[in-house]
Amino acid sequence: MLNELKFLLDSKTSKETEKFGNIYKLVSFIKKEKIFPGYEVFETAGTEPIVRCGGKDILMLSSNNYLGLSKHPKVIAGAMKQLELHGGGPGGSRFLCGNVEILEELDREVARVVGKEDAITFPTGYMANLAVFQVIMDPFMSGVPYSKGSGVIFSDENNHATIVDGCRLSTAKKEIFKHNDMADLEKRLKKYPVSKHKMIVTEGVFTLDGHFGKLKEIVALSKKYNCILMVDDAHGVGVIGSAGGGTPQELGVVDDVDILMGSFDKTIGCMGGYLAGNKKLIEYLRVAARPYMFSSAVPAVLGGGAIESFKVCASKEGSALRKKLMDNSKYLRDKLELVGFKILGDGSISVLPVIIGDENKSIVFSNRVLEEGVYIPCFRWPAVPKGQARARVTVMATHTNKQLDRVADAFEKVGKELEII
Ligand code: PMP
Numbered sequence: 001m002l003n004e005l006k007f008l009l010d011s012k013t014s015k016e017t018e019k020f021g022n023i024y025k026l027v028s029f030i031k032k033e034k035i036f037p038g039y040e041v042f043e044t045a046g047t048e049p050i051v052r053c054g055g056k057d058i059l060m061l062s063s064n065n066y067l068g069l070s071k072h073p074k075v076i077a078g079a080m081k082q083l084e085l086h087g088g089g090p091g092g093s094r095f096l097c098g099n100v101e102i103l104e105e106l107d108r109e110v111a112r113v114v115g116k117e118d119a120i121t122f123p124t125g126y127m128a129n130l131a132v133f134q135v136i137m138d139p140f141m142s143g144v145p146y147s148k149g150s151g152v153i154f155s156d157e158n159n160h161a162t163i164v165d166g167c168r169l170s171t172a173k174k175e176i177f178k179h180n181d182m183a184d185l186e187k188r189l190k191k192y193p194v195s196k197h198k199m200i201v202t203e204g205v206f207t208l209d210g211h212f213g214k215l216k217e218i219v220a221l222s223k224k225y226n227c228i229l230m231v232d233d234a235h236g237v238g239v240i241g242s243a244g245g246g247t248p249q250e251l252g253v254v255d256d257v258d259i260l261m262g263s264f265d266k267t268i269g270c271m272g273g274y275l276a277g278n279k280k281l282i283e284y285l286r287v288a289a290r291p292y293m294f295s296s297a298v299p300a301v302l303g304g305g306a307i308e309s310f311k312v313c314a315s316k317e318g319s320a321l322r323k324k325l326m327d328n329s330k331y332l333r334d335k336l337e338l339v340g341f342k343i344l345g346d347g348s349i350s351v352l353p354v355i356i357g358d359e360n361k362s363i364v365f366s367n368r369v370l371e372e373g374v375y376i377p378c379f380r381w382p383a384v385p386k387g388q389a390r391a392r393v394t395v396m397a398t399h400t401n402k403q404l405d406r407v408a409d410a411f412e413k414v415g416k417e418l419e420i421i
Pocket of ligand 1: 129273
């Protein structure tokens with residue numbers, strides 16, 4: 001298929017391709033080959049265990065609404081109150097007119113739950129990642145305190161695309177270390193003097209691999225080599241840690257992480273993102289982070305919902321939901337492994353990366369299980385290594401055992417049909 005694609009890209013230009021090159025042809029090709037990413041239209045919220053799709057009830061297995069908080073009554077009430085008070089959008093950035101009280105409360109609530117002095121919030125987690133590397137690694141004002149290109153960012157090879165994009169906005173040199181490989185990271189750190197301006201960035205939870213980032217070991221290296229340490233905990237906040245504080249809380253390294261990034265779009269069940277750290281760092285980010293200054297604030301409606309969601313995460317109810325989630329995850333893992341599926345990870349997180357293997361087979365797998373009433377698009381190269389396409393099964397605390405039985409049955413049936421198991 002890739003050869004065919006090359007031929008397509010090399011083909012001569014026509015009237016249609018004069019302006020946009022082969023873009024249209026590429027899209028037609030992707031559609032013809034049925035490799036267009038799954039793009040189902042849901043008639044009900046895609047965050048719930050059962051969604052209405054094409055007039056049918058379908059089991060949702062790919063929502064990041066891990067604890068089911070998106071539709072929690074307190075979250076809805078918190079959002080509704082702000083919606084009535086402030087309307088749909090903020091009308092500008094925090095500096096212009098968007099700095100309504102509730103957002104100051106949101107910043108404080110995020111900082112409280114993740115265990116940092118302060119936090120700065122953005123309309124998406126993507127924007128937080130776009131903001132951070134440039135301002136930390138590059139000069140704020142003409143070469144002060146660092147000259148351009150003088151820093152180095154050490155980034156795990158499996159880090160999320162939004163980290164990759166954020167790093168691209170910085171002039172710092174990039175060292176990509178092998179996934180969770182401390183020997184490779186240290187080998188790269190050794191190349192630079194201790195005085196060099198350096199930053200290590202990893203994820204707290206690698207959902208496609210099914211395990212945590214090696215935060216304890218990375219903390220030790222960041223201290224030894226005098227590096228700023230940043231953790232993207234988009235998939236950890238709210239769902240990991242004794243009080244939902246995230247992966248650093250679970251692994252006991254909150255004070256050792258300098259910059260903690262997260263998203264409101266997953267466990268928190270709303271939308272938005274944050275960077276948390278000490279007061280001085282956050283003050284600096286408020287005057288230096290471009291997406292914070294030049295784009296509109298988090299809408300109050302989402303801020304109001306997120307605050308309530310954070311409160312639930314940090315409460316007893318949050319602990320009970322986290323337990324239910326892990327019980328559900330183990331229940332499905334055991335069933336799938338019993339019939340022969342290979343599942344990555346060490347059981348420390350709820351997400352189950354189920355190996356399908358071949359890219360094309362993974363597309364057929366998703367389509368077939370959908371016919372069986374289960375929605376689970378697969379991740380394929382380049383998101384994961386070639387030949388290791390996988391279904392990232394995101395169990396939710398709100399799934400019932402009966403629903404998970406149906407998922408296991410559908411996987412077994414289609415898995416046998418396609419000779420995956
Ligand atoms: N980091 C990670 C690890 C993510 O998975 C995502 C979202 N998929 C983001 C950052 C971006 O967060 P958001 O969806 O809030 O933009």
